[in-house]
Every structure is written in C-alpha cells, then in structure tokens.
Amino acid sequence: MIIVQAKAIPKDETSKNEIIGFAQDLIEKSREEAGNVDYNLLVNTDDDTLLFVEQWDSIEILNNHLKTEHFIKFGENIGDLVAEDLKISVFDANPTSL
Template sequence: MIIVNATLIPKEDKKDEIINMADDIITESRTHKGNIAYNMVEDVENQQLKILEKWETKEALENHMQTDVFQDFGSNTKDLLQKEPKVGIYFAELLNDKSGKEKTEIKLIHYD
C-alpha cells in the first residue's frame, strides 16, 4: 500500500477557500482505480491542512496524479499557499507475526 501525507500551509484567510476547493478532488479521487482512502484534515494547532491518501499501488497513485482533478487542484490552490506543499510518499508493508495472523503495525519506507 502507498500512503501519501501532504501538508498545505494556507495564506492568511485562505484556508476555507482551499477546503471548499478540495471537495472535488476528494470526491473524485475516491472513485479512482486503486484508491483506498482520500481525506483532508485540519491541523488546528499548526494552522495547516493535511491531505492523507492510501493507494493500492504506486502505479495507481501515478495515474491519479495525471488526472485533471489533481492537476486542477494544484494549479487552483497554488496562489493560496504560503509555500509549496510538503509531500511524503510512503510504502506501507503489513507485518505478520509467527503464527501468520495479521498485526496492525506497518513498516513504512519513504519514497522521494
């Protein structure tokens, strides 16, 4: 599984505008082949927005990044951010115990 954690730092008074714009990308991305989860959360302590995504494969994520909705969200929010989004992309591998039962812990490997 691929996990994406993108941090957006809105310019002053632009947070709500970004949240409103995110509705399309969230709704549509959840229908993209290979999507497991797609959410935006607000980090009220740091005044940031986080986009949290889970994809079945790296290829599914790459295909998503080529869609109009992804490209449009990036270009439409670019001037509303203090700086470029910080994006971490991770490969998560489910670990098993000796009995073969699935554990809830995962191993994360960061992609650049």
C-alpha cells in the same frame, strides 16, 4: 500499499477555507478512482495547516492519479493560496498486526 501525506500551509484563514472548498471536488473524485483505498483532508487546530492523507494500492495507481484532470485543476486553484509548496511524503507500507 502506498501512503501519501501532503501538508499545505495556507497564507491566511480565507485561503485555508478556499483550499478546503477546492479540496471537496478533489477528494470526491479521487475516492472514485480505481485503486484508491482512502483519501482525507485533516485540519491542524493548532496552526490551521492542512494535511491530505491518502492510501493507494500501488505507486503506478498513484502516478496515474497525479495525471488526472481533478488533481491538476486542484493544484492550479490553490497555487496562490499557499504560503509555500506542499510538503509531500510518500511511503510504501505493508499492513501488520499489533
């Protein structure tokens, strides 16, 4: 399983709300993609940063996601709303028991 964490730092409160609005379409369509396990957007209440947390069945499926119209459109829509480039971490994880 592939896990993605993408941190977005909005320029201000208005930008944060606009990013969240644009994210709604991205999240909905991404969850419908074959091979998507989970796709969420979390808001840090301390500093208003946004964190996308995604789970995909494989790196190939994730790479296909990065080419979708809704993913590309989201990136175009938020380009002027973030203070810096998204910080993206990708992990290859295997389920385990505690």
